[in-house]
Amino acid sequence: MADNKLYEALNVSRTASDTEIRRNYRKLAKEYHPDKNPAAGDKFKEISFAYEVLTDPQKREIYDRYGLKGLQEGDNNFAGAEDLFGHFFGGGGPFGGLFGGFGGGGLRHAQRRGPRRGENTVHRLKVSLEDLYNGKVSKLQLSKNTICTACGGEGGPAGALQPCRTCSGRGVKVTITQLGPGMVQQMQSRCQDCDGEGEVINERDRCQVCMGRKVTPQTKLLEVHVDKGMKDEQRITFRGEGDQMPGVEPGDVIIVLQVRRTVRVC
Structure with missing residues (x-):
């Protein structure tokens, strides 16, 4: 029986075109994106993985012919799939248990890889020793890229890519x-x-809002809670608040506390 798990994850048929796959992914990514639905992190990773496979002609061909097992055995990037799904999806979701009989013990050395993930963004926040002792809340204004709402991250009308x-x-x-x-x-x-x-995408077909870039700049205000007893160089992480890009799981924004050094003049 044909393996349709990845197609089912994106709600498309095995004969779906690239345009259909991308369109459904954009729709699902909006619904399950961690920014809008924090409880759907696993689902977002599942559809991102399915999107990565089905939009790569070579990987899709292997998957259509041999299923997930073919990806596992035929591509080193998927050789650690048993560990990968166990780690990301906890054995649940539409992919749970798929790799149970594939000889996982011999895969421990293989390269692990999950859905594509954006880079983390690091910002330094200057604080005083008094701030670390008493605690405080700082507001930090950041600029980030977000998926264009006008074109849904397509860069233009359907079929233009x-x-x-x-x-x-x-x-x-x-x-x-x-x-x-x-x-x-x-x-x-x-x-x-x-x-x-x-x-x-042709210049004439590009979205007039994002100019075909698929993302638009946005300013966001983060509240950074510096708790009592925190230390110099301690990190505060905002999960998934990094730059967005279609088909990519956003990275984190990491705030690094930096104590202001006082200079005494004698």
């Missing part, structure tokens, strides 16, 4: 250099034409 011809939709360019007889060097770099997205 096309696979990048330069990298064939992979987002990376592979250069092979002949070093000598029987010796070649393979280099991989981000595709400059699509900025690593694997997709391009």
Whole structure:
């Protein structure tokens, strides 16, 4: 029987086009995004994983032919899938138990990888020794990218996005250099034409709000609670408050406390 778990996670059929998959992902990502639905973190990771597989032509082909087991065995990036799902989904959700009989013991050394995740943003907050002793609440204004609400993170109208011809939709360019007889060097770099997205959109079709960037800048005010007894260089983490990008789980905003140094003049 065909493995349809990833398609079911995105509410699409096995014959769904890239456009349908992306459209459904955007819709589900809005519904289950941790910013709007903090209790749906696992669901957001599941749909992000499904989106990552089904929008990659090579991974989708492997999945369609061999299922999740084929991804596990045929791609090192998925070789630690048993541990990955056990860690992220706790054995529950639509993927729970899928890897129970695949010989997990031999996979402990494999590379682990979850859904794509954005980088963390680090900010330093200057405080006094008195602030650390008594505690205080500071308000910090941050700028971050959020998914464009006008186009739903598509960059333009449905169907406007096309696979990048330069990298064939992979987002990376592979250069092979002949070093000598029987010796070649393979280099991989981000595709400059699509900025690593694997997709391009004509200028005339670009969303007029985000200009095809899929995200728009937003200012957000964070309340940083400095508790009594905190220390210099202690970190306060705001989960999922980093920059947003379609298909990417937002990173964290990390506030690092830094004690103001007083200079005495004799």
